[in-house]
Amino acid sequence: MDVEPKYAIRVSDLRKSFDGKEYVLNGMNLNILKGKITTIIGFSGTGKSVLLKHFLGLIKPTSGAVEVLGTKMSDLEEDAIINFRRKFGVLFQNAALFDDMSVIDNVLFPLREHRKDMKPRLMRSEAETRLRLVGLDPKHFKKLPSELSGGMRKRVGLARAIALDPEILLYDEPTTGLDPIITEMVDNLILETHKHRPGLTSVIVTHDLYAAFRIGDYVAMLNEGKVLLYGTPQDFLNSEVDLVKRFVQKGVHKN
Numbered sequence: 001m002d003v004e005p006k007y008a009i010r011v012s013d014l015r016k017s018f019d020g021k022e023y024v025l026n027g028m029n030l031n032i033l034k035g036k037i038t039t040i041i042g043f044s045g046t047g048k049s050v051l052l053k054h055f056l057g058l059i060k061p062t063s064g065a066v067e068v069l070g071t072k073m074s075d076l077e078e079d080a081i082i083n084f085r086r087k088f089g090v091l092f093q094n095a096a097l098f099d100d101m102s103v104i105d106n107v108l109f110p111l112r113e114h115r116k117d118m119k120p121r122l123m124r125s126e127a128e129t130r131l132r133l134v135g136l137d138p139k140h141f142k143k144l145p146s147e148l149s150g151g152m153r154k155r156v157g158l159a160r161a162i163a164l165d166p167e168i169l170l171y172d173e174p175t176t177g178l179d180p181i182i183t184e185m186v187d188n189l190i191l192e193t194h195k196h197r198p199g200l201t202s203v204i205v206t207h208d209l210y211a212a213f214r215i216g217d218y219v220a221m222l223n224e225g226k227v228l229l230y231g232t233p234q235d236f237l238n239s240e241v242d243l244v245k246r247f248v249q250k251g252v253h254k255n
């Protein structure tokens with residue numbers, strides 16, 4: 001007897017229009033398996049970032065539904081949504097660090113906001129542990145973000161994202177604007193973080209097709225507000241859909 005797979009996120013017939021005329025998401029269906037890495041690809045304007053905002057409950061669907069860990073996001077009141085977001089960690093495109101805070105204070109920020117029951121000494125210990133987990137040397141802990149390289153800022157952003165031990169990690173274009181060496185470092189960091197946190201679900205929106213196929217257990221390609229193809233990297237390699245074939249030819253083979 002087959003056991004039904006457990007999904008971290010379920011998207012059902014999701015539609016979103018901001019002007020009541022054009023739909024950014026237009027009948028999207030997508031099930032994201034718990035404990036796996038899913039990469040989301042597609043042309044600009046296909047709704048990738050809008051989809052992430054639905055996962056977080058930052059915007060509500062025009063119609064359809066988004067369920068996260070069995071909870072329908074649109075049913076939650078604002079206070080409940082804020083509390084529910086503790087289940088997420090998010091690494092933004094530019095790491096989105098607080099410029100006037102030191103590295104350690106950036107990682108302490110979510111702990112101070114959501115773990116007021118924790119003693120300051122333990123909080124600091126937890127923050128230092130997260131920074132070490134992402135490979136940042138303690139000599140950088142008191143520096144400001146402006147004193148760090150792009151790669152180190154990504155490490156700090158990831159340390160902050162995992163500060164509350166989230167069940168789901170969302171990455172929004174984590175390697176945009178980085179050189180190839182740092183890009184590979186960030187990709188490997190995503191893999192290592194996922195591997196060492198059992199049960200973690202990772203969702204990565206990316207323009208880096210090579211990374212999408214290299215690190216994703218599953219890939220979802222969006223087009224015209226829907227999922228054009230969802231499957232393993234091998235499914236994409238075997239696809240006869242013209243648009244998918246063009247993406248694969250561009251993304252899988254890297255000089």
